[in-house]
Amino acid sequence: MKRDEDVEWELRPGGMLVQKREDGDNNGGIGGGGGDSGSGSGSGLAMISVKVHHGSKQHQLRVPVQSAFGDLKKLLVQETGLEPEDQRLLFRGKEIDDQESLQQVGVKDRSKLLLLEKMASKERKLEEMKKHDEISKACEAVVVVRSEVDKLLEKMVTLEATLNGGTTVEDREFVVLTELLMRQLLKLDSIEAEGEAKVQRRAEVRRVQSLVDMIDTLKARNSNPFSSKSNAVSVTTKWETFESGLGSLTAPPPMPSSSAAANQDWETFD
Secondary structure, eight states, X not given: OOOTXXXXXXXXXXXXXXXXXXXXXXXXXXXXXXXXXXXXXSXXXXXXXXXXXXXXXXXXXXXXXXXXXXHHHHHHHHHHOOOGGGEEEEXXXXXXXXXXXXXXXXXXXXXXXEEEEOHHHHHHHHHHHHHHHHHHHHHHHHHHHHHHHHHHHHHHHHHHHHHHTTOOOOHHHHHHHHHHHHHHHHHHHTOOOOTHHHHHHHHXXXXXXXXXXXXXXXXXXHHOTTSOTTSOOOXXXXXXXXXXSOEEXXXXXXXXXXXXXXXXXXXXXX
């Protein structure tokens, strides 16, 4: 008797794959009553049942005996997830070409076939899995850096609130905060990333650079607490872009010193 978990499939003449109907439900169509020939009672089209072994699984298919092995591979796509070009069908230890029919090579009712996955397909999947793992690890590394940057951002917000309250902050606070952000930038630079991980890394790099620029502005405000926001000096860090696409901090060139010279023009009146 057929086990309940075994599902048999049959290929209709039009190429449609349907679940095999029981003999009582076969109203003169394809079904194959008794005997090993599996002949259809109404259409006269010879149908056979074949069992395909794939690893630890078995797939029961009911197909016309004139079906080509290429047609059988198409049926196995939804059963195995393997595309036809990635399949190898063997009968009696020999791989059969897609153009040959089951009947030509001697496949009969209840014959057994062996399905193997091509080596190229296995290697491609292995490479895809490896690449996926690398991207996942890179994304995790970016998340770790992002968490550290969030903590530094909280410190920067605290410094800004202190400045807004009219309290002067030691310059060392800004220097330390900038150095910590630069360390996170170096960590991002060391992450080898592709795909989505590369996008996340680039976004985090820009975020760190923006925070460093904001700290420079806060430092300038701290040096001149009496200046208003409208005329506060803004010191912007100069960023240099390399092949990796990441920014590197370069000290800005020294500003030329200038001294204001007072010139007085005197007018002589009569």
